[in-house]
Amino acid sequence: MGSEDMRQDHREVRDIFDWLESRGVKQVLSLSVEDRLYCPHTDEDIVACVNTFGVKILKWKKLDMYLKGLDANIIEELHLYSSGNRSVRDQWLSQLPRFQRLKKLNVYLVEDVIRPRLINQIFKELKSDIENLYDGYDCSSTSDDEDTSGNLSGSPERGPKIKVSQIFWTKKSETMAIIDQNLDNRTSGILSPYLESFIQRFCGYYREHSKAKRTKVALIDSGVVVVRGRHGENLNDDVYSTLEHRIKGGISLVSKDDEEYTWWNATEPHGTQMAALICTLNPFCDLYVVKVAESNGSGITGYNVAKGIEWAHSQGVDVISLSLVAFSDPNKKMFEAIKAAREDDIVITCSTADEGNVSARSVGENNENVLSIAACDRWGNLLPQCRRTGFDYQFLGNNVYVGQVPYLRSHEVIEGSSVSTAIAAGMASLILACARISSPHLNQDIHGGDSRPQSWRCNTVKERFDSMSEGKWVILDNLCGQGELRKYYDFERLVRDSF
Numbered sequence: 001m002g003s004e005d006m007r008q009d010h011r012e013v014r015d016i017f018d019w020l021e022s023r024g025v026k027q028v029l030s031l032s033v034e035d036r037l038y039c040p041h042t043d044e045d046i047v048a049c050v051n052t053f054g055v056k057i058l059k060w061k062k063l064d065m066y067l068k069g070l071d072a073n074i075i076e077e078l079h080l081y082s083s084g085n086r087s088v089r090d091q092w093l094s095q096l097p098r099f100q101r102l103k104k105l106n107v108y109l110v111e112d113v114i115r116p117r118l119i120n121q122i123f124k125e126l127k128s129d130i131e132n133l134y135d136g137y138d139c140s141s142t143s144d145d146e147d148t149s150g151n152l153s154g155s156p157e158r159g160p161k162i163k164v165s166q167i168f169w170t171k172k173s174e175t176m177a178i179i180d181q182n183l184d185n186r187t188s189g190i191l192s193p194y195l196e197s198f199i200q201r202f203c204g205y206y207r208e209h210s211k212a213k214r215t216k217v218a219l220i221d222s223g224v225v226v227v228r229g230r231h232g233e234n235l236n237d238d239v240y241s242t243l244e245h246r247i248k249g250g251i252s253l254v255s256k257d258d259e260e261y262t263w264w265n266a267t268e269p270h271g272t273q274m275a276a277l278i279c280t281l282n283p284f285c286d287l288y289v290v291k292v293a294e295s296n297g298s299g300i301t302g303y304n305v306a307k308g309i310e311w312a313h314s315q316g317v318d319v320i321s322l323s324l325v326a327f328s329d330p331n332k333k334m335f336e337a338i339k340a341a342r343e344d345d346i347v348i349t350c351s352t353a354d355e356g357n358v359s360a361r362s363v364g365e366n367n368e369n370v371l372s373i374a375a376c377d378r379w380g381n382l383l384p385q386c387r388r389t390g391f392d393y394q395f396l397g398n399n400v401y402v403g404q405v406p407y408l409r410s411h412e413v414i415e416g417s418s419v420s421t422a423i424a425a426g427m428a429s430l431i432l433a434c435a436r437i438s439s440p441h442l443n444q445d446i447h448g449g450d451s452r453p454q455s456w457r458c459n460t461v462k463e464r465f466d467s468m469s470e471g472k473w474v475i476l477d478n479l480c481g482q483g484e485l486r487k488y489y490d491f492e493r494l495v496r497d498s499f
Contacts, residue, residue, distance in 0.1 A: 010036065012406060014045040017053065030057035034407075037063060037112070037169050050075070063110060063169075064088040072098035079106045081169075083113045084122040093133055102160040105130075112169045119166065127164040134159050189401055190280060190423055192477050194485035199283065201491040202430070205437065206284040213436055213443040215429040216248075216286045217278055217319045218312030219422075220305060221271035223252065223291035225406055226264035243272070243287075246279050250289035251311050253304045263291035269410035273402045274323045274422040281426030281476075282433060288315050292324070302329025309337035313344065318432050318457055321425035322350040322370075323418035342369035345457045347432075349373055349424040351417040352391045371428075371462070375420040380473035386417060393465055394473050395420035395427075427476060428461045431499075434479075435460050437492070438499035460499075 013033055020028070031049065035041055040062045047069035050058060057077040058070075064083050068091070078099065080092065096105070107130055109123050191199065206212055226244045250263040266272055275287060290308035293300040305322070306329075312320050320341060329335060338348060350370040372390065375383045375397025382388065383398055397420035399413050435456075436442045442456060468478035477485055480498040 010039055011041055011045050013041055013049060017049045021052065025053070028053040028055050030059075031055045032059040033061060035060060035062045043069065046070075063113070067092060067095035067098075073101060075099055076101050077104040078102060079108070081108050081110055081167075082126060083110060084118070084126070089126060089129060093129055096133060105134075105160040105162050107162075107164045108167045109165070110169050111166055123164075123166055130162060130164050134162055190277065190396060190476070195477055195479065198479065198485050198491075199281070199430070202433070203283050205491060214284055214286045215282060215319065215433045215436075216288060216315065216317040217282070217321065217425060217429045218288040218290060218308075218315065218317040219271065219275050219278065219321050219323075219425075220290040220292055220308040220312065221274055221321075221324055222268055222293050223254075223261070223263045223266035224250075224272045224275050224289050225266050225269070225408060243275055243279060246283075246285065246287045247275075247289055248286045249315060250291070251308070252291040253307050254291055254294055261291065261294060263289050266291070266408070267294055269405035269408045270323075270418070272405045272408075273410070273414060274321065274418065276402055277400070277419065277422040278321060278426040278429065281423065282429040284433070285426075285429045288312055288317055300324055302334035303331070305329075306333035306337040309334070309341055309348075313337070313341045313346065317346060319347045319349070319425050319428050321422055322348065323421040323425075324351065338369045342458070345455050347371065347425075347428050347457050347461050349421050349428060351421040352387055371424065371465075373417060373421045373424045374472075375415065375417045376473055380470065380475075383415065392472070393424065393469065395423045396476070397423070423476075424465075424474070427465075427474070427479075430479070431461055431464045432457055434495050435499045438496045 013035075017028075028049075031053075033041075041060075043062075043066040046060055046062065046065065049055070051069075051071045051074070054071075054074050056074060058075055059077075059079045061079070061081055063081050064085055065080060072095075082089065082092075096102075107126065109119070109126055111119055114122060206214070224243070224247070226247065247264075252261055252263040254261040261267075271289070271291070275289070279285060279287065290312060292304040292308045305324070309320060341348060348370045350372050352372050352374045371392050374386045374391040374394040376386075376394040377383065377398040378396060380394070382394060386394075397417060398415045400415060400419050400423075401413055403412055404410055464479075465474050467481075468474050468476070479485065480494055484494065484498065
């Protein structure tokens with residue numbers, strides 16, 4: 001974790017509660033939050049959420065939570081996580097007697113942050129202190145899965161039901177899964193040091209040239225998780241380190257019982273992961289999100305994809321990323337939408353068949369309107385689940401690290417042609433941005449009798465992919481020519497000479 005990560009201010013739950021309050025919600029009976037071990041929400045934010053909404057069951061996984069500000073007349077169940085810090089323990093022992101309505105108390109000693117030789121000693125002291133505080137009350141063990149909907153075992157008269165136990169912040173099974181992956185095949189970041197340095201200079205150019213035209217990318221997928229900034233504060237370019245501020249618009253084509261499922265509140269991580277990959281390669285792209293399904297594998301129809309493509313087309317996007325599978329297109333609506341977008345010189349990347357009925361193939365074999373992408377490992381070998389033919393290019397799509405998606409159960413390491421497709425879309429976006437830097441006349445609007453060559457976007461991307469490739473394997477470091485990023489260079493001169 002870098003120094004910038006250590007200074008991050010996270011308050012997503014507070015923002016959600018502010019939104020609930022604006023919608024007239026008065027009470028939240030039970031609150032469970034899986035917070036971060038580092039840079040968690042502040043104690044002030046926790047107090048505001050709990051006290052304002054009268055939370056009775058508080059399961060906020062925050063290390064060494066401060067209790068003094070919490071309304072002791074509300075909370076009936078409390079879960080505390082200890083680092084073993086003695087001063088925090090003393091604070092808890094002084095504050096817990098205020099909670100006269102408490103029926104259940106769970107205290108966890110987090111082993112991840114304690115020296116192994118001290119764990120047993122600290123646990124005995126913590127357990128003894130808590131049990132002495134509630135001397136005479138029932139301190140027998142209880143299950144974490146015990147029903148808390150109203151039967152909290154203890155009572156204010158008899159004292160709370162108490163459990164003191166040792167846990168790992170990260171579950172052992174999750175840790176072992178990551179270890180197994182690393183032993184089998186070490187995870188890959190998509191940026192080499194050379195490409196990362198180039199993209200940093202690319203970002204520097206956009207910071208210096210704030211009026212420079214940005215590439216517009218549409219992501220047609222399962223929606224994204226958006227975490228809003230703090231109360232509409234003025235934001236500078238540095239906020240492009242967060243996904244939310246790259247998104248310029250979105251639409252949801254998913255509804256149930258006449259209620260629309262919002263594009264910015266995804267229930268599965270796939271779309272958010274694809275958006276992160278695109279923005280890793282072009283941190284200054286403008287992202288447009290289209291939600292066509294609640295999950296990436298849940299029977300996406302060609303009709304919904306067609307509507308998504310039409311909306312993206314209307315937004316004037318440069319690139320459309322289809323990291324999904326479409327199971328039907330009986331009326332050729334998707335085919336027609338893709339064809340119309342391609343005729344307007346929009347680059348379309350599309351995943352191949354390793355994840356179901358392939359969307360590219362569902363609009364016809366060898367469809368020249370899309371760039372069909374297959375997944376390979378970091379040495380250019382196709383993944384075992386990929387088809388051996390029927391694709392245009394292969395991009396890295398094996399053991400790619402994307403990190404955790406907030407609030408959703410997700411894998412930090414992912415693979416497949418959908419991953420490769422998002423990387424291809426991000427690279428296409430970066431290529432078009434560099435072409436615009438090199439040739440300012442390409443920045444003119446689409447409708448205006450401009451002097452741009454017909455199909456400049458699609459031709460530019462295909463020609464660049466071809467020049468970067470060994471066979472069909474596109475090597476990202478060859479963006480400006482083989483070996484050029486390894487040399488000393490002036491960014492603007494390299495871009496002008498290469499594009």
